[in-house]
Amino acid sequence: MHSADILTDAFDRIRAVVHESVDGLGEDALNHRLDPAANSIAWLVWHLTRVQDEHVAELAATDSLWTGRGWYERFDLPVHRHATGYGDTPAEVALVRAPAELLTGYHDAVHAHTVGFVGALTDQDLSTVVDTDWDPPVTMGVRLVSVIGDDLQHVGQAAFIRGLLSRSMDRRTDQAAAG
Numbered sequence: 001m002h003s004a005d006i007l008t009d010a011f012d013r014i015r016a017v018v019h020e021s022v023d024g025l026g027e028d029a030l031n032h033r034l035d036p037a038a039n040s041i042a043w044l045v046w047h048l049t050r051v052q053d054e055h056v057a058e059l060a061a062t063d064s065l066w067t068g069r070g071w072y073e074r075f076d077l078p079v080h081r082h083a084t085g086y087g088d089t090p091a092e093v094a095l096v097r098a099p100a101e102l103l104t105g106y107h108d109a110v111h112a113h114t115v116g117f118v119g120a121l122t123d124q125d126l127s128t129v130v131d132t133d134w135d136p137p138v139t140m141g142v143r144l145v146s147v148i149g150d151d152l153q154h155v156g157q158a159a160f161i162r163g164l165l166s167r168s169m170d171r172r173t174d175q176a177a178a179g
Contacts, residue, residue, distance in 0.1 A: 003126055003141070007118040010148045011052075014155055015111045018045055021158040022100045029165050031097050036090055041158045043096040045103045046075075047085030048154040053110045054084055055147045059130060059140055060117045071106050118144065 022030065022045055030042040039047075050066060057064040066072050072081045078095050085096070126141030138146075 003123050004119050004121045007121070007144055007148070008115050011111060011114050011118065011151075014048075014052075014148070014151045015107065017155045017159055018048075018107050019104055021045065021155060021162045022103050025100055025162065025165075027097065027099055029162075030100060030103070032161070032165060033093070034161065034164070039093055039157065040096070041161050042098050042103060043085065043088075043093045044154045044158040044161075045107060046096050046098060047088075048151045049103075049107045049110050050084040051086075051150055052114060052147050055143060056110070056114045056117055059143060060113075062113075065106070065109050065113060069109065071109070075102060075106070 021041055025041065027042075031040045033040050053064045053066050057068075062068070067081055075098055077098075079092070083092075085093075121140070126139060126144070128140045129137045130140050130143055131138035
């Protein structure tokens with residue numbers, strides 16, 4: 001197994017959990033927030049996908065799919081076209097609302113771009129310094145692992161919220177059947 005295969009596998013796993021977290025949920029569930037300051041599943045999936053899209057586009061020297069392939073227009077969100085969610089306030093989190101099909105469609109497009117890019121990388125490519133503003137400077141490999149780590153955290157949060165919502169719905173169904 002080569003480094004590119006490991007990276008591809010990691011991004012494939014993220015994609016699988018994105019689908020598990022989103023598929024079959026309506027907009028109310030996708031946009032539910034556990035408290036007023038919490039992130040929703042929709043925001044988490046949008047954010048992790050935006051971050052992946054931006055970083056991979058920068059590494060690949062391409063436009064992001066968000067701005068370059070019309071996803072910004074398809075989502076039609078009241079956010080700046082270059083927003084990624086970093087530092088969003090609770091009010092800004094509430095602005096990100098989208099149906100499951102749009103979230104997974106965007107994620108699948110970014111995933112395809114990502115695995116196409118990382119699948120062609122060599123170990124030498126991964127050693128290329130891409131950001132000298134850090135000490136030590138950041139290599140392409142480190143940047144991709146950082147994206148994977150961030151994506152895994154956020155998709156895990158989305159899966160957790162889905163699990164809580166499913167348990168809540170199951171309790172209500174049980175109570176209705178017993179009542």
